[in-house]
Amino acid sequence: MRIGILTGGGDVPGLNPCIRSIxxxxxDLGWDVIGFRRGWEGVxxxxxxxPESVAHGSMPLTREGVRGIDRTGGTILHTSRLDPRTLKAGDQTAKVLHVLDALGIDAMITLGGDGTLRFSAHLSEQGVPVISIPKTMDNDVYGTDYCIGFSTAVSRSVEAINALRTTVESxxxxxxxxxxxxxxxxxxxxxxxxxxxxxxxISEVPADLDRLLPLLAEDKGSNPAHYAMCVxxxxxxxxxxxxxxGHELSKPASERDDIGVGHxxxxxxxxxxxxxxxxxxxxYLMRAGDPDAMDRxxxxxxxxxxxxxxxxxxxxRMVTLKGGNYGHVPAGTLLEGTKSVDVGGLYDPTAYRAKLMRIEGMPMFLY
Incomplete structure (x- = not known):
């Protein structure tokens, strides 16, 4: 058996541990593993x-070659956000199928977010044996409670928010x-x-400045240190x-014409x-550095x-983590809905704060 793997979309901590595990x-089964560089762009x-083109776009993955990569962030295979169906030259699915067949790839394992996994589901429909692995620090892939990268992104964010308090307070x-x-x-x-x-x-609830700003003013005024924090x-x-x-937000930050909502x-x-x-x-600081224990x-x-x-x-199939248990669902499951915050159960839109109405029976991350 010859397995092909790739990583697509934005990098997150936890990809390299997954590559090593694969x-x-x-x-252990005597199978060969070929890693494709730069996601579908590399394919x-x-x-x-x-042969030079093959060497440029792929690399054999061996037990010795992946030693220690689980302790590092990013992806040794590098990545891209390219979807072969959306190129100016037209749908390139046939080219992808040709390359996989010519290189003797028996099955693909794809690590990615919504875009990468949508194309993976499309490949599955074309008859390619595919296993999808969800990763995104937004944790927004429908069909799974957890995506690789989420825990580290939250941990990085909490550390940075608390560090910024010193300047905001000063x-x-x-x-x-x-x-x-x-x-x-x-x-x-x-x-x-x-x-x-x-x-x-949060993304799900538009902010009413007539309500939010007085709350922030009150927060600042009632704080003995005379500062307030808003995420x-x-x-x-x-x-x-x-x-x-949505089109603007899909661009890299350096290419956006509009300023961000925080600004x-x-x-x-x-x-x-x-x-x-x-x-x-x-x-990008949210996705930089080594994975935490959860993402490893x-x-x-x-x-x-x-x-x-x-x-x-x-x-x-797409591997999942639901209710604290590992499992799997059809690869096309992510196409069946959208994953967002349960506003009614977890958020108070009038106070702009988390509202933990339900705890018992909820998964660890309170999805």
């Missing part, structure tokens, strides 16, 4: 008849910390709760203020409350489960 589990860049300002989260505010909600910030604005999701919106559309909130605070702010976009554990488990499924002859 490689070791496959090696499309390969000419199977050109200048007696209001801190506005913007976190990644285009469609789901789960990262902001959990990080804000764990860091015990004053207010948290906001990058995908959040402000009532009455033009917001970035807009900061301007409103300065204008209407007349006080200074500290505005900080944590951005889930990465290793997801990788091992993917190989076990292929060993049993199962294909077209």
């Amino acid at each position: 490689t070791l589990s496959a090696d 499309l860049g390969i000419d199977p008849d050109d 200048h007696e300002r209001i801190g506005v910390i913007e976190l990644f989260g285009r469609r789901s505010g789960e990262t902001a909600l959990l990080a804000g709760f764990l860091a015990q910030v004053d207010r948290t604005v 906001i999701s990058e995908g959040a919106s402000i009532q009455g203020v033009a917001s970035e559309n 807009k909130l900061g301007r409103a605070i300065q204008k209407q409350l007349g006080c200074g702010i500290v505005h900080q976009e944590l951005a 554990m889930v990465g290793l488990a997801f990788g091992g489960l993917a190989i076990q499924l292929l060993q049993r002859g199962e294909k077209g």
Whole structure:
């Protein structure tokens, strides 16, 4: 058996532990593992008849070659956000199928977020044996409670938010910390709760400045240190203020034409409350560095489960973690809905704070 694996979309801590787990589990069965560089972009860049092209776009993964990578962040395979169906030249699915067939790939294991896994489900429909592994620090892949990278992103965010308190307090300002989260505010909600910030604005609930700003002013005024902290999701919106559309948010931050929602909130605070702010976009710092224990554990488990499924002859599946238990669902499950914060159970939209209405019977991360 020859297994191909790739990582697509943004990098997150926990990918390398998963790559190592896949490689070791496959090696135990005597299977070969080929890693494709730069996601689907690397696959499309390969000419199977050109050895140099194959070497440029792929690499053999061996037990010795993945030694120690589980302790590092990012992905040794590198990544891209390319979807072969959306190129100017048209749908390149046929090219992908040709490359996989020419290189003797018997099955694919894909590590990615919504975009990568959507194409993986498409490949499965074309008859390619595929196992999908969800990863995204936004934790917004439908069909699983947990995605690789989420825990580390929350941990990084909490550390940064608490570190920023020293500057915000020293200048007696209001801190506005913007976190990644285009469609789901789960990262902001959990990080804000764990860091015990004053207010948290999530993607699912538009912010009413007539309500939010007086609350922040009260928070600052009632704090003996004369400062307040507010966390906001990058995908959040402000009532009455033009917001970035989905197309803008899908671009890298350096290519966006519009300023972020955190910047807009900061301007409103300065204008209407007349006080200074500290505005900080944590951005790529949330996904930088080594994985925490949770993401190492889930990465290793997801990788091992993917190989076990292929060993049993199962294909077209996405590995999952639901209710604290590992499992798997059809690869196309993520197409059946969207995953977002349970506002009614976990969030108070009038106070802009986490509301833990239900604890008993909930998973550890309170999904």
